[in-house]
Amino acid sequence: MKSGCFVMKCGGSTLAALPDTFFLDLKKLQDEGMIPVIVHGGGPAISDTLGKLGIETEFVNGLRKTNEAVLDVVEMVLSGQINKQIVRKVMQFGAKAIGLSGVDGHLIEAKPVANAAEVGLVGEVTNVNAAIIEAVVQMGYMPVIAPVGIGEGAQRYNINADTAAGAVASHLGVERMIVVTDVPGIMKNVDGEKKVLPVVTVAEIERMIESGDIYGGMIPKVRAAMECIQGKVSEVVIVSGTEPEVLSKVLRGDSIGTRIQR
Numbered sequence: 001m002k003s004g005c006f007v008m009k010c011g012g013s014t015l016a017a018l019p020d021t022f023f024l025d026l027k028k029l030q031d032e033g034m035i036p037v038i039v040h041g042g043g044p045a046i047s048d049t050l051g052k053l054g055i056e057t058e059f060v061n062g063l064r065k066t067n068e069a070v071l072d073v074v075e076m077v078l079s080g081q082i083n084k085q086i087v088r089k090v091m092q093f094g095a096k097a098i099g100l101s102g103v104d105g106h107l108i109e110a111k112p113v114a115n116a117a118e119v120g121l122v123g124e125v126t127n128v129n130a131a132i133i134e135a136v137v138q139m140g141y142m143p144v145i146a147p148v149g150i151g152e153g154a155q156r157y158n159i160n161a162d163t164a165a166g167a168v169a170s171h172l173g174v175e176r177m178i179v180v181t182d183v184p185g186i187m188k189n190v191d192g193e194k195k196v197l198p199v200v201t202v203a204e205i206e207r208m209i210e211s212g213d214i215y216g217g218m219i220p221k222v223r224a225a226m227e228c229i230q231g232k233v234s235e236v237v238i239v240s241g242t243e244p245e246v247l248s249k250v251l252r253g254d255s256i257g258t259r260i261q262r
Ligand SMILES: Nc1ncnc2c1ncn2[C@@H]1O[C@H](COP(=O)(O)OP(=O)(O)O)[C@@H](O)[C@H]1O
Pocket: 010, 011, 012, 013, 014, 041, 043, 180, 181, 182, 183, 185, 186, 187, 188, 213, 214, 215, 216, 217, 218, 219
């Protein structure tokens, strides 16, 4: 992949709260020749629609228990509602974007996760067809990707968005993944005060999961980060979407959020 390309994962927790400056920043970066590849979540919107339809939903270690009925809603909300909302918003601020789901052109190939007996149709990424992303970028568009995967027998899978973003970053071989969420980074209680850790290593993350300092939705983020920094990706940065011009700040190396390094 060309230099200047980075993967940005945008969590469902923060999508509605993203300020206009976030989208203006994306447009500025695209104009400057930077290449954002967006992978998005949408967990809260999925839960909301499942609730309206009276379908029960449950999480096991941060993964949604998924059957075909749940998968219908996951695909509808992620590839339909949320993906198009993001594409429309990016275009409204003047940038060029094309929305895809992991199903399109076998973009994200998947197989059942190891604990499928417990969580059902949740996928683990087996391959990312980077050539599709590269072709979209070549045409001057920002790819916006929904984390639904496809596997053997054309089976769809629900993939955690952090996991999908990490796999996309690894397969594209980008230098950096930026995880945009609703907290300013990985936080820790220091002398009774919650502080953002500027840098954490893999060993520190393992200790923080063990001690319970990292829990819930932060776990798939740090697991995806630890997985992708084993390869070409040199760092994963976790930041808040409400911080003005957060992407430009990370890319120019400002001290912001939490950097996860090898
Ligand atoms: N150590 C930690 N520092 C910051 N947030 C944490 C930590 N451990 C767990 N969290 C939780 O992780 C959440 C972010 O994950 P999640 O809600 O899944 O967001 P997203 O939709 O962006 O993926 C935070 O709102 C916070 O409640």
